[in-house]
Amino acid sequence: MFDNLSDRLSGTLKKIKGQGRLTESNIQDTMREVRMALLEADVALPVVTDFIDQVTQRALGQEVQTSLTPGQALIKVVQSELVKVMGSANEELNLRTNPPAIVLMAGLQGAGKTTTVAKLGRHLKEKKKKKVGVVSVDVYRPAAIKQLETLAADVGLKFFESDVSENPVDIVNRAIDAAKRQFLDVVIVDTAGRLHVDDEMMAEIKALHAAIKPIETLFVVDSMTGQDAANTAKAFHDALPLTGVILTKADGDARGGAALSIRHITGKPIKFIGVGEKTDALEPFYPDRLASRILGMGDMLSLIENIEQNVDKKKAEQLAKKLQKGKSFDLNDLKEQLEQMQNMGGLGAMMDKLPGMGGVPKDIKDKVNDKDLAHQIAVINSMTKQERRFPDLIKGGRKQRIADGCGLDLQAVNRVLKQHQMMEKMMKKFSKGNIANMMRGLKSNMRGMRM
Numbered sequence: 231m232f233d234n235l236s237d238r239l240s241g242t243l244k245k246i247k248g249q250g251r252l253t254e255s256n257i258q259d260t261m262r263e264v265r266m267a268l269l270e271a272d273v274a275l276p277v278v279t280d281f282i283d284q285v286t287q288r289a290l291g292q293e294v295q296t297s298l299t300p301g302q303a304l305i306k307v308v309q310s311e312l313v314k315v316m317g318s319a320n321e322e323l324n325l326r327t328n329p330p331a332i333v334l335m336a337g338l339q340g341a342g343k344t345t346t347v348a349k350l351g352r353h354l355k356e357k358k359k360k361k362v363g364v365v366s367v368d369v370y371r372p373a374a375i376k377q378l379e380t381l382a383a384d385v386g387l388k389f390f391e392s393d394v395s396e397n398p399v400d401i402v403n404r405a406i407d408a409a410k411r412q413f414l415d416v417v418i419v420d421t422a423g424r425l426h427v428d429d430e431m432m433a434e435i436k437a438l439h440a441a442i443k444p445i446e447t448l449f450v451v452d453s454m455t456g457q458d459a460a461n462t463a464k465a466f467h468d469a470l471p472l473t474g475v476i477l478t479k480a481d482g483d484a485r486g487g488a489a490l491s492i493r494h495i496t497g498k499p500i501k502f503i504g505v506g507e508k509t510d511a512l513e514p515f516y517p518d519r520l521a522s523r524i525l526g527m528g529d530m531l532s533l534i535e536n537i538e539q540n541v542d543k544k545k546a547e548q549l550a551k552k553l554q555k556g557k558s559f560d561l562n563d564l565k566e567q568l569e570q571m572q573n574m575g576g577l578g579a580m581m582d583k584l585p586g587m588g589g590v591p592k593d594i595k596d597k598v599n600d601k602d603l604a605h606q607i608a609v610i611n612s613m614t615k616q617e618r619r620f621p622d623l624i625k626g627g628r629k630q631r632i633a634d635g636c637g638l639d640l641q642a643v644n645r646v647l648k649q650h651q652m653m654e655k656m657m658k659k660f661s662k663g664n665i666a667n668m669m670r671g672l673k674s675n676m677r678g679m680r681m
Contacts, residue, residue: 235486236524238267243305243525252304257289264308272456272487277315277494285311309521315490316517321474321499323354327445330363330409330417332402334442335476336435336466337450339423342478344374346450346504347420348381349512350476353502355387360415363388365405367398367438368422378420385509388414398422398434399441406442419444432469439470446473448501453477456487460495467496477515478504486524559657561618564650565610572603605638609646612636621650 242263261282268278288307325331333350337343347364354360364382368374372394382389390405402419409417421438424431439447449466451459463475475492480503492500500515610618612635617624624632629643636642 235267235271238270239264239308240525242267243308252289254290257286257304260304261286261289268490271490274457274460274487274491274495277491280494281311281315284314305525309525312490312521312524313517315494316520317493317499317515318517320514320516321501322514323446323501324473325358325360325416325445330406330414331446332406332442332444333416333418333446333448334421334439334444335419335448335450336421336470336472337423338426338452338462341423341450341452342504343423343450344368344377344420345381345507345509346476346478346502346512347378347418348385348387349504349509350448350502351382351387351416351418352385352509353512354416355385361388361413363390363405363409363412363414363417364420365390365402365417366392366420367401368420369394369396369398369401370422374420374422381509388412390417398438402438402442436469447471448474448476449498450476450478451488451492453480453486453488453503454482457491459488460491463492463496463498467498472496472498474499474501476500476502476504476512481505481511489520559650559654561610561613561621561646561650564646564653565607565618567653568603568607568610572607605636605642606646606649608636609633609638609643621647 242260245260264285265278265282268281269275273281285304285307288311289304323333335343335347335350344366347366351362351364354362364378364387366375366378369392375392375394379389379391381387388409390401390408392401392405398421402417405417405419419438419442421435422431447470449463449470449472451463453459455462459477463472466472475496475498477488477492477500480489489500489503492498500517503513503515503520505511505513609632612632613624617628617632624643624647629640633640633643
């Protein structure tokens with residue numbers, strides 16, 4: 231996510247990090263490179279100008295010039311100004327009203343609005359323990375109504391039916407009445423989108439907003455459209471009293487222009503960020519955490535939260551007890567580790583949040599392919615129970631049978647066996663309580679993976 235911007239900024243600031251003294255000249259040189267990095271990331275020009283002015287002013291001030299490590303102090307200034315541009319802190323949804331709280335979703339066609347309705351519904355249901363209903367008023371696209379119905383069924387949300395022959399206001403009022411009878415906490419309304427902003431769409435959504443008076447009006451926008459996303463958000467903000475923005479497709483955005491422009495241009499907070507296609511790939515937007523990721527410092531808080539939410543603690547305890555008793559780490563255990571990694575969004579999502587990943591060469595990052603996790607699990611599934619428990623049994627003929635069974639080649643089977651051997655060695659060190667040895671093993675394993 232935002233790889234191009236991250237590489238440029240972290241590379242530029244690395245040059246100045248070790249400098250014992252900052253001068254007006256080298257600050258200006260650094261700011262020139264930062265300015266170019268932001269413009270290449272498609273950040274809106276007014277945002278870039280204000281950002282550079284603020285950082286330069288603080289860099290020439292007391293907090294940096296009198297610091298024992300002025301280069302590092304400048305990086306802190308850049309980080310805090312990035313946070314300020316994106317909104318200082320996460321702003322949660324305001325659902326404090328007589329239930330059901332109405333959340334209206336607006337946005338252009340193709341931004342991922344319908345999928346985001348399901349993602350938000352799942353977030354409120356699982357994280358906030360709310361009873362959630364969803365309804366579509368996209369009377370121009372029957373496929374959109376059907377899509378929302380399917381997604382709602384997948385994540386366990388109450389779906390209220392609608393028909394293309396109905397008026398959007400009537401559809402929502404009927405859904406709200408039904409939600410009251412069923413004691414739902416929240417109703418999320420999916421509106422019609424267009425390919426571009428037009429008067430007809432704005433008139434329709436303004437009338438709907440006036441009729442249902444939602445407590446939250448969220449603008450859903452594709453982050454890959456860069457500063458155009460901010461301009462579109464402004465057009466909607468001028469027509470509707472927006473309360474926040476949801477950025478979608480951030481996992482595919484190498485630039486980051488939308489994330490850095492929207493708050494400044496609209497004055498509205500980014501409340502959530504979509505980081506994948508699955509219905510659990512929606513994260514609350516934390517400006518401080520994202521600023522750290524952009525500067526190559528990682529995001530350990532989000533990674534820890536992700537682990538806490540997705541790792542099966544009971545299975546982790548069972549594995550720890552098993553290893554402490556001196557039992558071996560077998561292929562069933564490896565399979566469980568791979569599946570838990572999948573639940574956390576795969577290797578790519580985890581790498582994005584690890585500190586220091588900015589220093590990993592791009593060609594190494596590009597080789598991280600989360601399809602490999604699925605392939606490794608398929609290889610283990612193709613083995614017999616006995617082979618999983620006793621990996622040493624797997625020799626020539628058995629390897630070929632396993633490869634044929636999962637539709638992969640012998641190399642894939644060998645890779646899984648090699649990975650198991652590496653993990654088993656690491657787990658033995660861990661079970662003996664020798665953390666220093668385990669960390670050395672981890673480093674050598676990482677070197678092996680890079681090779």
